[in-house]
Amino acid sequence: MRLDKFLGSCGIGSRKQLKEYIKNGMVCVDGNVITKPEFSVDPTINEIIFSGESLTSDYKEFRYYLLNKPQGVVSATKDNHDKTVLDLIDIGFDNNLAPVGRLDKDTEGLLIITNDGKLAHRLLSPKKHVEKEYEVHTARVISDFDLKKLEEGVDIGDDEPTLPAKAFIEDVNGEAVLHLIIHEGRFHQVKRMLEAIGNEVTFLKRIRMGGLVLDPTLAPGEYRELTDEELDLLK
Numbered sequence: 001m002r003l004d005k006f007l008g009s010c011g012i013g014s015r016k017q018l019k020e021y022i023k024n025g026m027v028c029v030d031g032n033v034i035t036k037p038e039f040s041v042d043p044t045i046n047e048i049i050f051s052g053e054s055l056t057s058d059y060k061e062f063r064y065y066l067l068n069k070p071q072g073v074v075s076a077t078k079d080n081h082d083k084t085v086l087d088l089i090d091i092g093f094d095n096n097l098a099p100v101g102r103l104d105k106d107t108e109g110l111l112i113i114t115n116d117g118k119l120a121h122r123l124l125s126p127k128k129h130v131e132k133e134y135e136v137h138t139a140r141v142i143s144d145f146d147l148k149k150l151e152e153g154v155d156i157g158d159d160e161p162t163l164p165a166k167a168f169i170e171d172v173n174g175e176a177v178l179h180l181i182i183h184e185g186r187f188h189q190v191k192r193m194l195e196a197i198g199n200e201v202t203f204l205k206r207i208r209m210g211g212l213v214l215d216p217t218l219a220p221g222e223y224r225e226l227t228d229e230e231l232d233l234l235k
Contacts, residue, residue, distance in 0.1 A: 003027065004037035006048065009063070010055050014090075026051050063097065064231055065089060065113040066212070070220035075102035075111060085111060088221055100124065100209075101185055109134075109206035110214040112234075113223070119234065123210065129183045133208035134190050136178040139200040142169060146197050150180065156192035165193075181208075210234055 004018045007027070012018060018037065025033045028049040029041055041048060048055045067085060069075065074082045077098050085099050100112040100120045114120060123130050147168065153161040166181035180190060191201045207214045211233030218224065226234075 001041060001043075002037060003029070003034060003039040003041050003048075006041055006043055007050065007055070009060065010050075012050060012055075021050070062116040062119075063114060064116065064119075064226040064234075065097075065223050066215060066218070066226050066230070067099075067111045067113055067223040068214060068218040068220050069103050069108055069111040071106050071108055073221075074105050075099045085113060089113060089223055103206060104188065104191075104204070107204045107206065108220055109204075110209055110212070111206070112209065112212070112226075123234065124185060126184060130210045131181050131183050131208070132185070132206060133179060133181045135205045135207050136180050136190060136194065136201055137175070137203035138178055138194060139202055140198075141176060142167075142178050142199070146199070149197050150193060154193055154196040156186070156189065156196050158186065162186070162189065162193060 004015070004022060007013075007018045007021070008015065013021065021027060022037050023035055025035060027034050029039065029046050031047075043056055046056070067088065069085055070088075072083070073088065074084050076084045077086055078084060082105065086097060089097070096115045097113050098115070098120070100114060100123050103109060103111055112120075112123070122128055150165055150167040153164050155161050162182070163184055166179075168179050169176050170179055171177075180193070182189065182193075186192070190204060194201050212226075212230055215224070
């Protein structure tokens with residue numbers, strides 16, 4: 001791969017910064033100063049040193065980020081009008097990073113960003129039945145009858161009703177908040193499910209995907225790399 005792309009995968013800096021670092025002689029490959037960003041390297045073979053420190057052990061083919069998506073940001077790699085979730089992540093080269101699935105523009109919460117296409121496919125495949133849990137604030141109180149209908153599956157205007165879900169109420173500071181657990185990913189599914197029972201979503205937040213739970217220390221817009229333990233939960 002190109003030298004500048006390798007440095008980007010190590011999180012060294014932006015594309016512009018990387019070109020300057022290389023031009024200024026801050027990078028050595030196998031003991032030789034390299035000043036061309038396009039120089040080809042193999043991190044499994046070459047010893048690559050930046051500013052006196054070896055980077056070879058820092059190289060990762062795949063990167064996995066846990067983002068607490070804020071409202072007002074779209075779950076896309078590029079958008080001509082709105083800020084995207086990738087605009088929130090400063091990792092130099094994007095390494096073909098992409099969000100795993102989508103959250104609506106006005107929805108907050110857990111979103112995985114990765115360049116591991118196989119893992120993304122597995123997490124999104126309906127056949128894998130990966131659970132997605134949402135915290136749902138509603139315009140009207142959810143009754144036991146409503147919970148039963150959500151759990152049985154409702155007609156949201158598609159060819160088939162939604163698959164059976166799990167639904168329960170949690171008391172949050174005196175407010176009855178719905179928790180809805182689904183393993184499908186239909187367009188606007190949670191909102192449409194609530195509309196199907198005569199209610200309306202006023203706030204929506206994804207708090208879990210599979211065994212991965214949203215880190216409560218991450219404020220909306222903040223992110224961090226997944227730990228090895230968290231990655232094991234997903235895999």
